[in-house]
Amino acid sequence: MNRQARVVILKTGTTYPAIRETSGDFEDWFVRGLSDELELTVINVEQGDAPGNVEDWDGIVITGSPAMVSDRAEWSETTAQWLTGAVDKKVPVLGVCYGHQLLAHALGGEVGYHPEGRETGTWSIELLPDADSDPLFADLPASFKAQLTHKQSVLGLPPGAVLLGRSRFEPHQAFRVGECAWGVQFHPEFTDDIMRAYLSVQAPELAAECLNPDALLAAVEPAPVASGLLQRFSELVIEKLD
Template sequence: MPDILVVQNSRSGGPGRVGDWLAEAGLALDVVLAHEGAPLPARLGHDAMIMLGGGYLPGDDDRAPWLRDARRLVGQALAEGVPLLGICLGGQMIAEVAGGEVRGAYGAPENGSLPVTIRPEAAADPLFHGLPPVVPAIEHHKDAVVRLPAGAVHLAETERCPYQAFRVGERAWGVQFHPEVLPARVREWRAEGFDPDEVYARAVADEPVSTPVWRRVTGRFARLVVERAAATRAGSRPAGSPAVLVPRPS
């Protein structure tokens, strides 16, 4: 059974329904509670990795000392072409490790379910191809990617935050939004300038539209992991570019 290392960076930031969908697809999840002090592996020996969100910047080592090891694993996944999905903080980490730029408290914050525009570049992407032009997605951030790494493919955007989804190399995706979150989780969030009842009601209204799309995207990621794991176990080289050169993570 292919396995996925899932790095959890906050108490409430678990894999949620994305984890459920991956398990339904036959993948085993190895969830490491890094925020509780659980050690990250010295090397990534899993078939794939998911880096979840959290209230940090990718380089906030003083507040979250495990992030140094998390960046190292992201760098290994990028260099070796291991399937990788980064959500919110995780997506920002992919961008930064690969040579992009992230800024704290940049621009206008986003909170709740918002329309995400799928860009034309997504038409050829393994995960984002064929999606509706606009898909609701749940947001909860004030930090943002402000510059993509060289060669990254820009896949989705919102009015307030341009870099909502992108791909680095052949098998690494970063998203700023939260495909793993259900509306009930939104009730736990508080953000200045947003009415919690209004934010929750909008998320509930959008769920019938958003859920099938993000489940489809997750299923595509799962198939990619299964296919690459099978090829690796058979001793053959997976199709496509095997790696992307990235700066050494600090």
């Protein structure tokens, strides 16, 4: 490889102020988890910044957001349209939480509020048979822990999408479209400490939703397999450039 692979992190929002003060923001967590062999650039699309031509990038990561895809904000719809070009050009894409939903929406899937409400905390992801031959998920355990927090979901996959993973609550935890565009509803960038911080901030809302914040906090544990997906994605980007 004659140069570092260029990866853009599309920042689609910001975390709770209390968490940002102690742990940084979404992009910081992705920078920590992705390979230091990548040349990383953060573009704040939620603030209207443009990522340029898709051909400028060797890989694309889309962060989570407190926004809702179904609101169809102008910046979100513009980013969705841009992502369709990235998929067409076979630029590796990894969409996380909001990014997962935005990718699905961009390619013709259905996104909206989960009919059973919020999923948050550490939960098990079950991989499906198609994951065995998937470039990103192959050789992972059939079940692994992951950190989650979301109210909206991919209610219907895009045409031609391959379903790779699910959870007890969420039937569409991971999918691939084409050769190298993935969406994951869970958060590989979260540490267990960040997950605990989320649950602490969310505790009043969780109690109002008849969830048990103390039990959810007690169940938090590290999720190294899920976190390792960021390195695996990094390796795929570097290999594709080679």
